[in-house]
Amino acid sequence: MKKNLLVLTFLAIRLNVYCQPAVKIFAFEQENLPGTIPSGLKDENGNPQKKAAAKKNYFIYLSFKRTYKVVPLQIFIKGKAFPIQTNDIQTTPVEYVSNTIPGSPEKMILVPKTTNKVLEIKVGEASMQDKKNSYIQKLSNKNDIVIAYLWNKKKYFTTLKKFKKLESKANE
Numbered sequence: 001m002k003k004n005l006l007v008l009t010f011l012a013i014r015l016n017v018y019c020q021p022a023v024k025i026f027a028f029e030q031e032n033l034p035g036t037i038p039s040g041l042k043d044e045n046g047n048p049q050k051k052a053a054a055k056k057n058y059f060i061y062l063s064f065k066r067t068y069k070v071v072p073l074q075i076f077i078k079g080k081a082f083p084i085q086t087n088d089i090q091t092t093p094v095e096y097v098s099n100t101i102p103g104s105p106e107k108m109i110l111v112p113k114t115t116n117k118v119l120e121i122k123v124g125e126a127s128m129q130d131k132k133n134s135y136i137q138k139l140s141n142k143n144d145i146v147i148a149y150l151w152n153k154k155k156y157f158t159t160l161k162k163f164k165k166l167e168s169k170a171n172e
Contacts, residue, residue: 020156021068026111027145028059028096029163033170057169060121060145061094061111062158068151072121076136076146083124092118098167108166121147 032055058077064070075084094111111118132140136157139146143159150156 020154021064021070021151023070023147023149023156023158024063024116025145025147025158025160026059026061026063026094027160027163028110028166030057030059030166031055031168032057033168057166058123058163059096059110059166060123061089062119062121062147062149063111063114063116066115066117068117070117070119071150072119072147073150073155074148075121075123076132076140076148077123078144079132079137079140080127081129081132082127085122085124087120087122089118089120094118094120096166 060075062070062072072084072086075082089111092111093109093113096108096110098106098108136146136148139157139159143161144163145160147158148155149158
């Protein structure tokens with residue numbers, strides 16, 4: 001009886017019946033600073049122009065086994081829901097090149113070399129008005145990023161406590 005139970009438990013774990021897949025998040029946040037506006041500049045109605053607010057660029061990637069069929073559904077960033085689009089990344093490592101010092105570009109590895117499948121998650125501009133259930137609210141309170149995804153027809157969540165920061169990007 002013990003051998004049969006042990007074999008069934010092993011098969012269940014092997015087939016991932018009892019647990020969700022290992023999905024790793026790589027997430028980076030970058031301030032996108034607006035350029036300066038010359039003083040005294042007015043718009044077409046004669047009103048003074050105001051400086052645009054700083055925005056954030058997000059570089060978010062999911063990594064998981066190639067055999068898994070994981071479909072990201074939704075992302076919550078610092079408690080706000082955003083629409084997403086995904087792109088398959090064909091080659092790793094994924095690098096970011098910073099040109100803050102002219103003539104001396106700096107490379108940073110966002111996703112290390114892996115044999116896993118890597119998805120890039122593009123975050124939409126406007127946050128969505130989405131009713132969060134208490135579980136999502138609890139996850140959002142403790143983590144900067146919460147990603148809902150579908151796997152084997154079930155909804156799961158993966159989280160990341162904090163974004164890694166990239167150098168600010170200044171626009172002219």
